Amino acid sequence: MKNFLFSLGALLCVLCIGPASAAEKPEPNYVDAATLTLVNKPHATKQPFHRVEVADYPDLSKTVRLYYTYSTGVAVVFRTDSRTISARWTTTDRKPSTHMTGLSQKGMDLYIKRDGEWVFAGIARPGLGADHKATLVEHMDGTEKECLLYLPLFDEVKTLEIGVDAGARIEAAPNPFRHRIVVIGSSITHGTGLSRPGMAYPAQLERATGFEFVNLGASGQCKMEQFFAHVAAACEADAFLFDSFSNPSAQQIEERLEPFVATIRAAHPTTPLIFLQTEVRESRNFNDKIRKFEDDKRAASEAGMQRLLKQDKNIYFLNPGMPLGDDHDATVDGVHPSDLGHGRILEVIRPQIVKILKKHDIR
Amino acid sequence: MKNFLFSLGALLCVLCIGPASAAEKPEPNYVDAATLTLVNKPHATKQPFHRVEVADYPDLSKTVRLYYTYSTGVAVVFRTDSRTISARWTTTDRKPSTHMTGLSQKGMDLYIKRDGEWVFAGIARPGLGADHKATLVEHMDGTEKECLLYLPLFDEVKTLEIGVDAGARIEAAPNPFRHRIVVIGSSITHGTGLSRPGMAYPAQLERATGFEFVNLGASGQCKMEQFFAHVAAACEADAFLFDSFSNPSAQQIEERLEPFVATIRAAHPTTPLIFLQTEVRESRNFNDKIRKFEDDKRAASEAGMQRLLKQDKNIYFLNPGMPLGDDHDATVDGVHPSDLGHGRILEVIRPQIVKILKKHDIR
Structure with a gap:
């Protein structure tokens, strides 16, 4: 085993021309x-x-x-x-x-x-x-x-x-990034499935826009529990981005979306809140149980967001929020977008996010 | 540790809705x-x-x-x-x-x-x-x-x-793929850096074209040693694809390219041989030593292929052969294309490969 790892290391060195030992x-x-x-x-x-x-x-x-x-x-x-x-x-x-x-x-x-x-x-x-x-x-x-x-x-x-x-x-060096956008989300935000840290979509958005993006993704989490709203309420932020529809069930979305937003709004009355619709999971391609769960969840997100959009002009809903293309090859495992998936998502949502932020003088 | 792994497993189950234990x-x-x-x-x-x-x-x-x-x-x-x-x-x-x-x-x-x-x-x-x-x-x-x-x-x-x-x-089930294209190459062909096995570019080409692609990539290897030519000579193949310029030095390319092709041609006199120029490595972005090595290598590949193309009408050279885009984000580590990198490579080379194969009645 050690020999193998050594050989592999040596080969990689040859391939990369170093670094030498x-x-x-x-x-x-x-x-x-x-x-x-x-x-x-x-x-x-x-x-x-x-x-x-x-x-x-x-x-x-x-x-x-x-x-x-x-x-x-x-x-x-x-x-x-x-x-x-x-x-x-x-x-x-x-x-x-x-x-x-x-x-x-x-x-x-x-x-x-x-x-x-x-x-x-x-x-x-x-x-x-x-x-x-x-x-x-x-x-x-x-x-x-x-x-x-x-x-x-x-x-x-x-x-x-x-x-x-x-x-x-x-x-x-001084912080090279201006403004602060806090991203609260699931494993997709956290970066599960990516090849390296800088490929997470908040990091890619940051390098591309020059705005500071804070990654508060938590793998398997973010079902709009109140404690996430408390964290958001305590953040100094010029805008929020939410990947909050990836993990909760339809019922959880129905019960939690309005109270989640209410807690954040008590601390940040007019800060732009941008919600991303979740991806269409590849794990549903042949699994009828996942397909049903996901369809219900997406419908609940859409219905909930329609209600909120009528009440608050500083709330936004990007739908699709995580478009993965149509070849079914942009996730690692049917759930987590790969570097390819994050690239496809950003191609679609980045201009929309930039436009929304610009409207709020974040430019 | 066990607790953590168990928790992570449980979370993933929640995220994926199963599989249950x-x-x-x-x-x-x-x-x-x-x-x-x-x-x-x-x-x-x-x-x-x-x-x-x-x-x-x-x-x-x-x-x-x-x-x-x-x-x-x-x-x-x-x-x-x-x-x-x-x-x-x-x-x-x-x-x-x-x-x-x-x-x-x-x-x-x-x-x-x-x-x-x-x-x-x-x-x-x-x-x-x-x-x-x-x-x-x-x-x-x-x-x-x-x-x-x-x-x-x-x-x-x-x-x-x-x-x-x-x-x-x-x-x-019967083999669903027709014809056979043998791919001989480096870690890039082998699939280093990919998220899952089916994302290697030969596998993606196979699913997209319906042709059987045999992956003979070997990480850190394929410097056109004669033993690779012996393997190719012994294969039953309708065409060959070579990722053979990723690992050798300029000098190795100058010394080995012609004898490598000669050994294969002795066994396969008219079989189409498609050579891919190697990628422009992201590891050279700031490393002047890698930049020099890579530039020399690419120049040697181009010169060598120009000589071969004049001698043999069934040899092809795709240059760029591994285009990674211009955002410097399509490799895992500066060397190995990620799923995003393989996607970008295929977008450019797939239609060219299909066209060449069609010319040889591989359709």
């Missing part, structure tokens, strides 16, 4: 990422890489409490003139899931600004346990660069250090 | 998949789920020998009227890689024919070890269906049984 290279100078700029958080937290201060919300369910300690959506922003960027970090020793890459669970991806655009620069490939070390990119030209590093989607980051060359500068 | 359901009747129809193999093998009889090729490198015992690209074709389709299977206990899903490494995906098209029906989610058991789809309508089950991309399948309801029929 750490032993051959000088050890980088590491800085604590908590001293740099952390973006995409609704508020500061005691543990810097948590996305929500879970102690402030005693009514959270146990699962959501756990997931909100994950670094999902959180990114580190910094400037450096280093020719090499490395990282060493620790997570829990949670075992890998079989429907996600380790890279999206415990790894990171780096983007560098070039000609005004965030361009993919490299990944931090995690190990299988709790301790990780990786070279993200090397052999760069040594000019100063603005860097955006997305943290793991499905694990708690306990420590994180960014490594640069001896003699290179690294410093916190 | 095996304990609640009657045990299926299992049949050995080796008694059904196995497609996408260049020839029969002693171990039915190997793709190549490696003993026949003593000159294979150790790594390629290992990879050719994997079930990459191989699929089982059968008919059943069962309302539920399950599987139990064994692989090696190889640890998961961190840049692929377990699903694509050790899992399977099922397609069912509907109105003349292969439509995604479900996945067989593997465990983390060597023994696996899964329900692929349930609550179906009980009419007879033609099924296509792709086997794991990155492991050896030692045993595989398909499970159906008590009293349901299951039987071998």
Whole structure:
């Protein structure tokens, strides 16, 4: 097994032309990422890489409490003139899931600004346990660069250090994103099934629009329980995006949608609330039980939203909200959109979201 | 840990509405998949789920020998009227890689024919070890269906049984694919980075065209060594597709391309040989060393192919052969195209491949 993993590693090195083994290279100078700029958080937290201060919300369910300690959506922003960027970090020793890459669970991806655009620069490939070390990119030209590093989607980051060359500068950069849109949702928002952290649709929207998108997706959750509304109520946000119809049943939607919105409206009376209709699941293609459940759920969402749209001019409903195309190949497992699925969703909803936000002077 | 995995499993069940735990359901009747129809193999093998009889090729490198015992690209074709389709299977206990899903490494995906098209029906989610058991789809309508089950991309399948309801029929179906196109290539062909087995581009081409595509991709390999040419020479094939410029250096391309083709031409004098130019790697975006290596390699491929195209009218060169779009987001890790990347590649090359094959009466 070790031999196999070594061979696989060696082969990948050949395929990627490196990174060479750490032993051959000088050890980088590491800085604590908590001293740099952390973006995409609704508020500061005691543990810097948590996305929500879970102690402030005693009514959270146990699962959501756990997931909100994950670094999902959180990114580190910094400037450096280093020719090499490395990282060493620790997570829990949670075992890998079989429907996600380790890279999206415990790894990171780096983007560098070039000609005004965030361009993919490299990944931090995690190990299988709790301790990780990786070279993200090397052999760069040594000019100063603005860097955006997305943290793991499905694990708690306990420590994180960014490594640069001896003699290179690294410093916190200002938050490059303006406004703040908070996204509350299911596993689809959380990023289940994606290849790497920066491919989650809130992160893609952020890089494309320049607006800060906070990812509060929670896998298997977000059935419009009141505790999600309490979290939303406490967020400073210029707009909200909701993937809130992916997990509840038709009955839950009928019972919960209005009280969910009422709690948020008490704190944010006129903030735009954009609801995404859920996807048409591929798991229903031949399964008649899923088909019925999903059809009922989608009908309940539509009926509920029609009622709300009549009452509140700052509420929006994108339907379809998660269009996956018609070839049935855009999910990993019949439920979770792959990178292909998130790409197709964004192609349709991004211009609509931009238009709505512009109407509210978010531009 | 166990608690976490259990919770995650339970949540996924909620999200997917099942499958319920095996304990609640009657045990299926299992049949050995080796008694059904196995497609996408260049020839029969002693171990039915190997793709190549490696003993026949003593000159294979150790790594390629290992990879050719994997079930990459191989699929089982059968008919059943069962309302539920399950599987139990064994692989090696190889640890998961961190840049692929377990699903694509050790899992399977099922397609069912509907109105003349292969439509995604479900996945067989593997465990983390060597023994696996899964329900692929349930609550179906009980009419007879033609099924296509792709086997794991990155492991050896030692045993595989398909499970159906008590009293349901299951039987071998004729190979639904006509002609045979053999694809020889790198990790990109092998499917590194994909979410599930059926998303590899040869499998997608197969479902879209109705032609049988045999996947002989080998991760990190295919630098046009003579042993790959010997394998190709021994295949019964109506056409070949080569992803042979992804891994070799410029020098290797200059030295090996002509002898590689010469060995194949000795066995297949006029069979169409379609070469794909390799992708423009995202790992070169900021890494000047990779950029130089890749530019040189691509130039050598173009020069070499120009020479060959003048000598042989049945050789084709698709350039770009792996177009990934211009947003830098179509690879998992800067090297391996994700589902999004394979989708973009196919959009461009599929019509060109279909046109070339048609010219050779492969239609």
